[in-house]
Amino acid sequence: MKLPAIKGFDEQAFNKYLKNTGWLMxxxxxxxxxxxxxxxxxxxxxxxxxxxxxxxxxITGAVGALGLDSFIIRxxxxxxxxxxxxxxxxxxxxxxxxxxxxxxxxxxYLLYQHFSKxxxxxxxxxxxxxxxxxxxxxxxxxxxxxxxxxxxxxxxHVQNICLVISAVIKVLVVSYGLPLVYIVMAYVxxxxxxAVGLIFIYKNKGLSIFNWTFNKxxxxxLLHQSFPLILSAVMVSVYMKIDALMLKQVSSKAVGIYSAxxxxxxxxxxxxxxxxxxxxxxxxxxxxxDLLRYEKRLGNLYDLLVYISLPVAVFISFFANxxxxxxxxxxxxxxxxxxxxxxxxxxxxxxxxxxxxxxxxEGYTKISFYRTATGAVINILLNLWLIPKYAGVxxxxxxxxxxxxxxxxxxxxxxxxxxxxxxxxxxFLVSAFQxxxxx
Numbered sequence: 495m496k497l498p499a500i501k502g503f504d505e506q507a508f509n510k511y512l513k514n515t516g517w518l519m520x521x522x523x524x525x526x527x528x529x530x531x532x533x534x535x536x537x538x539x540x541x542x543x544x545x546x547x548x549x550x551x552x553i554t555g556a557v558g559a560l561g562l563d564s565f566i567i568r569x570x571x572x573x574x575x576x577x578x579x580x581x582x583x584x585x586x587x588x589x590x591x592x593x594x595x596x597x598x599x600x601x602x603y604l605l606y607q608h609f610s611k612x613x614x615x616x617x618x619x620x621x622x623x624x625x626x627x628x629x630x631x632x633x634x635x636x637x638x639x640x641x642x643x644x645x646x647x648x649x650x651h652v653q654n655i656c657l658v659i660s661a662v663i664k665v666l667v668v669s670y671g672l673p674l675v676y677i678v679m680a681y682v683x684x685x686x687x688x689a690v691g692l693i694f695i696y697k698n699k700g701l702s703i704f705n706w707t708f709n710k711x712x713x714x715x716l717l718h719q720s721f722p723l724i725l726s727a728v729m730v731s732v733y734m735k736i737d738a739l740m741l742k743q744v745s746s747k748a749v750g751i752y753s754a755x756x757x758x759x760x761x762x763x764x765x766x767x768x769x770x771x772x773x774x775x776x777x778x779x780x781x782x783x784d785l786l787r788y789e790k791r792l793g794n795l796y797d798l799l800v801y802i803s804l805p806v807a808v809f810i811s812f813f814a815n816x817x818x819x820x821x822x823x824x825x826x827x828x829x830x831x832x833x834x835x836x837x838x839x840x841x842x843x844x845x846x847x848x849x850x851x852x853x854x855x856e857g858y859t860k861i862s863f864y865r866t867a868t869g870a871v872i873n874i875l876l877n878l879w880l881i882p883k884y885a886g887v888x889x890x891x892x893x894x895x896x897x898x899x900x901x902x903x904x905x906x907x908x909x910x911x912x913x914x915x916x917x918x919x920x921x922f923l924v925s926a927f928q929x930x931x932x933x
Contacts, residue, residue: 869897
């Protein structure tokens with residue numbers, strides 16, 4: 495079977511990359527299946543508690559990643575002899591920051607609980623356990639090393655092995671009817687075995703993390719370069735996860751129903767990343783040699799992402815209630831309506847992921863931050879207005895509008911307006927209609 499490619503790209507290389515991501519997609523689907531089993535098992539109230547704790551840790555954990563990945567890759571490519579210094583410095587930075595974030599996250603939760611109109615049962619143990627996942631994810635610097643060597647397939651194999659083990663453990667937890675805390679412990683174990691797996695494959699290549707060193711000057715350089723991306727990552731986490739925190743003011747059940755719909759809507763968001771990773775080197779090469787081809791390739795990429803996301807959004811909108819009923823039975827009443835709205839945010843997320851790479855390639859990191867911050871602020875303001883009136887439906891509408899505004903923020907900036915117009919043309923299928931008219 496021939497996979498769809500993008501006009502103007504090396505089709506053979508594109509198809510080869512997408513075939514290589516087959517195992518990654520298998521792992522994602524397996525993980526998705528396990529999460530659906532857990533969601534159905536917990537029901538809206540307990541799943542709401544889990545979703546709230548995960549959302550809080552995701553937002554604070556965005557700081558712990560330090561936005562270092564792309565800079566680690568670039569540094570190793572440019573200075574391969576400094577590999578141990580680069581990786582060691584990045585690891586220690588992440589470990590220290592994530593360790594400090596544990597009490598900070600717990601403090602934020604306790605403040606939230608203190609001022610909450612609907613505190614419910616304390617989730618301090620769940621939050622405390624989940625902060626350990628962020629600490630263990632510090633070892634993802636090893637993934638950056640393999641990306642720098644164009645050897646990501648080794649990491650994918652480890653991830654899939656971990657996902658299989660994780661899925662089996664979670665199914666066993668459900669089978670034995672164990673309480674929520676055991677599911678949270680399974681999340682921590684996921685992060686632990688992935689960290690061990692990454693260390694193992696690194697060692698298997700004849701390398702050792704014990705040779706890594708810390709360099710203060712390198713640390714300062716990395717933090718200086720990545721600081722705008724740290725802020726952007728936090729803003730992304732805020733405007734993707736803040737709704738769960740704000741819905742908790744309504745009830746845990748409201749969080750659970752909305753999160754069930756959102757998890758389905760966001761289940762396939764890894765696809766644009768896979769596509770963009772496969773074609774962006776070609777786009778960057780075109781920028782160096784032929785600006786016209788560079789812009790054309792970006793336009794073709796936007797077209798492809800809309801061709802993928804638009805039919806899915808239409809299909810899910812029509813069958814949302816049926817899909818929710820099949821997957822979750824009758825436990826999540828109202829999630830179908832939320833899903834039919836939330837799924838449309840995928841169009842803007844897909845275009846946003848692609849245009850974020852454009853901003854990175856052009857060095858517009860401040861614009862990237864400002865547009866993400868704008869999306870976060872709009873999402874918070876809309877949630878404050880809509881959640882008290884419409885609960886999860888209001889949160890779905892807020893997410894959709896925030897994603898749309900964030901993506902097309904580029905229209906407001908003169909030097910990026912052309913990209914915004916290109917995305918608008920793709921969204922309204924201008925190229926497709928032009929081809930039809932030419933026939």
